[in-house]
Amino acid sequence: MTDEGTTAAGPSTDDGTGDAHVPSTLQRLWGRGAPRRRGPKPALSVDQVVRAAIDVADTEGLEAVSMARVAESLGYSSMALYRYVASKDELLALMADAAAADFALPPYPEGDWRAGLEAWTRAQVDGILARPWFIDLPLPTVRLGPNRARWIDAAFEILGELDLTADEKLQIIGLLAQHVLGEGRVQVETRRAAADAVRREQGLPESTPESELDPGALDRANPFYDFETVLQHFASPETYPHLFAALATSPPPPDGPRHEDGWQDDFGVSLQIVLDGVATFVEQRLASRR
Incomplete structure (x- = not known):
């Protein structure tokens, strides 16, 4: 292997432009x-x-x-x-910053800030799912680089039509950024847990790619798959009366394919609820200026 004869002291903190005080x-x-x-x-x-x-x-x-x-x-x-x-x-x-450059913001209806924020959020969750290791990065290492700054800039562009202050827009962007990390972590760790369980059950090597595992077995190994089993075999209406009452009076889900509004998609549901809250916040802030 080639060795360029450098030292472990690392690169200089001064780039010759007077930024020696910048990390x-x-x-x-x-x-x-x-x-x-x-x-x-x-x-x-x-x-x-x-x-x-x-x-x-x-x-x-x-x-x-x-x-x-x-x-x-x-x-x-x-x-x-x-x-x-x-x-x-x-x-x-x-x-971390280079990975953010590979996330792609899909098109959305011009002037529709809510659709823009939904696309912005989904694109970053999809990026995390494509590179699950992003969730494993220590939080202090995820700094504001040029590519992550572009995503913030894109969010400000989406919110540009709204008569909100910069701080108010940052609150919205920060909320959705937390949702991205939370949703990404849940999906990545759930998939990992299911894959590990299937490998153990089938006696497969730990290196077996998830793509080579049986999709049905992965679904059954999902940590949340046991919800109904737990209710049926371990819980009781006497112990958890409000939970059972809610389930007993809840109408069955509609038949047919998933709705376009994402109601049968867990991520779609949670994102719509968050965006409903954002819409209420926007209305309240705009009303306060009238």
């Missing part, structure tokens, strides 16, 4: 790296290192990402990577 991770996120030194042109780039780390996470999981493993995938020694990133935590921060 090196933020400088690296925003492309303000250490100034070019004389000598041979660097063999790698920060982007190459980050993309290699993402490839490792995509195929082996976030726990496999280390300076040594990423360097190995590039054909260099781990010490060589410190010329481009200061630490593993900085590498994770760069990965």
Whole structure:
């Protein structure tokens, strides 16, 4: 493997523009790296290192990402990577922002802020499901880089028609961002738990991809699949009177395919409830200015 002779001290926190007081991770996120030194042109780039780390996470999981493993995938020694990133935590921060660049906002009806926010939220949840390791990132490593800032900018564009203050719009964006993380975590961890259970039950190796597992077995292994079983065999109306009363008086779900409004889609239901709350908040804030 190639070694570029750098030290483990990491990149400089000063990019030559007077930003020495800005943390090196933020400088690296925003492309303000250490100034070019004389000598041979660097063999790698920060982007190459980050993309290699993402490839490792995509195929082996976030726990496999280390300076040594990423360097190995590039054909260099781990010490060589410190010329481009200061630490593993900085590498994770760069990965988080780069992953956000791969999330795609689908089209939505122009001028419909609610449809825009729904598309904005769903796109990010879909991005997390495509890269489940995103949920495993330590929260302190998920910093505000240019790609995550673009998503915030997109949300402000969606809300542009509303006569709200910047702080009020940030409250809405922050609420939906929390919903993205919560929904993403529930879906990712539920899928993982179901897949692990199926592998154990069928005696399959831990490395067996989820795509090769029986979909029916995955559904039955879902941790929430046992809800009716628990009620039938363990709970009683005497112990949980309000729960049983609600279920007894609830009308059956409609037959046929899922509704276009997403009512039979758990995520669709929760997102519509959240957006209903946002709509009420918007109405109240606008009314307060009349």
